Amino acid sequence: MFMRCSYVECIIRLTVGKGVNAVAVTQWKLKMLEGSIKNNIRIDFIESFETEETIRGKNWEPHAHTGMHEIGIYLCGEVNVRHGDDLYTPLSGDVNFFLPDELHCGVILKPCLVGRVNIFIPEETAEAYAADGFDLLAFCRDAGEHGRPHVLRLPSDALQEMMHLVSEMRDAIDRSVLNADAIVYSNFIKLFTIFNAVYFSDSMEHLVPPPTGMIRETCEYIDAHYGEIENLSEVADAIHVNGAYLSSVFKRRMNIAMSDYLNYRRLSRSRYFLAAGKSVTEACFEAGFSSMSYYIKLFRKLYGITPGVYAEQIKVRLL
Helix, strand or coil, rough: EEEEECCCCEEEEEEEECCCHHHEEHHHCCCCCCCHHHCCCCCEEEEEEEEEEEEEEEECCCCCCCCCCEEEEEECCEEEEEEEEECCCCCCCCEEEECCCCCCEEEECCEEEEEEEEEEEHHHHHHHHHHCCCCCCHHHHHHHCCCCCCCCCHHHHHHHHHHHHHHHHHHHHHCCHHHCCHHHHHHHHHHHHHHHHHHHCCCCCCCCCCCCHHHHHHHHHHHHHHCCCCCHHHHHHHHCCCCCHHHHHHHHHHHHCHHHHHHHHHHHHHHHHHCCCHHHHHHHHHCCCCCCCHHHHHHHHHCCCHHHHHHHHHHHHHH
16 A cells, blocks of 8 residues: 655655565655756655566566656666667666667566666756756766667766665665655765766766677576576686686676676575575575675675665565
């Protein structure tokens, strides 16, 4: 059922189901700027348990938003994102963006916990911000005009800052703090400052093209076997290429090392295990990590909290 929170008008919460059948949505609508067209912004924080049954019951037909820009921050899950004819495999922290009327959809690959933040900005709202000197969507329009990839893979410092901002926004809402709207709005502005700064940096290396050929095979192999891989040479052997060559091409094309890609896939899967009620130890080893301390270090570096804290938070949202 929907629950409108009394402490601030801009929050709507929706929870459907419980435990492994749950979908939790926290929807935020800007109220900071009274009477301004700049208020027409919506942010959805979404976490959903996807089972074989729920995946079969969903319609993944491509869709588009008329007059609306959509920016999606991918947090976890085993999904592909289709944009037109291109198919992307997002990692935790990747930023997808879609211009008005651009066809796109998500495709869930197998049972998992899907976490994402979706931001919807009408064209006239973006124009109002631009008229006042802050062009929120400059990076989106530039990519569209020049036919560039619609995925940003942030460098580590920007990635950590973005994850911190998202976590702070969600925490302010979850704890019902009185100034939640101000915190979310401030962090929203900071997020788009980061997106534009990364996009318009000296090189376009942070734009990720859809993987094809050998790179696509590599991603698919890692996605299918991340829990079993002991050495990256196994990946190269599986697709019959030289290991050093594969690592070099993968890093250049995907803007991430193969070892980091593998770790991101394992971290994402571990969130599913934690949300399903498994212990931190079980989540660590079932996701493919061989060291508990290393797992906790990576988890905290990417998501800003420990696996144990995350497990407690997700129980509150989904149970």
